[in-house]
Amino acid sequence: MKLYLDTANVGEIREMAWLIDGVTTNPTLLSREKRPAAEVLREICGIVPGPVSAEVTALDAEGMVREARELAKVADNVVVKIPITAEGLRAVQALSKEGIRTNVTLVFSANQALLAAKCGASYVSPFVGRVDDAGGDGMSVVAEILTIFRNYGFPTELIVASVRHPGHVVAAATLGAPIATVPYEVLKKLFVHPLTDAGIARFLKDWQQVPKG
Numbered sequence: 001m002k003l004y005l006d007t008a009n010v011g012e013i014r015e016m017a018w019l020i021d022g023v024t025t026n027p028t029l030l031s032r033e034k035r036p037a038a039e040v041l042r043e044i045c046g047i048v049p050g051p052v053s054a055e056v057t058a059l060d061a062e063g064m065v066r067e068a069r070e071l072a073k074v075a076d077n078v079v080v081k082i083p084i085t086a087e088g089l090r091a092v093q094a095l096s097k098e099g100i101r102t103n104v105t106l107v108f109s110a111n112q113a114l115l116a117a118k119c120g121a122s123y124v125s126p127f128v129g130r131v132d133d134a135g136g137d138g139m140s141v142v143a144e145i146l147t148i149f150r151n152y153g154f155p156t157e158l159i160v161a162s163v164r165h166p167g168h169v170v171a172a173a174t175l176g177a178p179i180a181t182v183p184y185e186v187l188k189k190l191f192v193h194p195l196t197d198a199g200i201a202r203f204l205k206d207w208q209q210v211p212k213g
């Protein structure tokens, strides 16, 4: 399973670069950096060799394609995030023909993911946390999408997004999701367990009692 970092913060990315397989950003994450987005994106692409998602803000297909071409020029590993709308899917179709990779975002249903895959999306990002927030079950949506992609052999890869806690990562991995994109604070929690800390403390204490030769 691949783990991406869901952030636009270069410090967080540098710290986790040895572990992560890619990065996803969005306009909200970039707004926190208080720097020009293109500058931040270029820096991230220089740190992480894997896919780095950056989102368009146009709402019409032509505008999205124009923005996507500019984003794709920033670095070879840029993947263009496109929201799932009819206009978005028209842009995805066009970009797929040009060989520009896309990540269809703001996916909340299996049907949206099916359409994205049919239009040639490289990735789809179901937002599990936001589905849960709205009283649904985000992981059921992920399970449905995985089944649909398997049924038809779609090459589109699923990125579990809007991950809020370590339980989401376990659920994603148990379902066999190929990728989860995880915020920095959640990624740090994956390393730790109180029994690990207690175990290390106990071993160090006991080691002091071992006669040194």
Ligand code: G3P
Residues within 6 Å of the ligand: 006, 024, 026, 125, 127, 129, 130, 161, 162, 163, 181
């Ligand atoms: O990758 C999408 C993600 O950034 C959205 O997360 O927590 O804003 O729903 P959240």
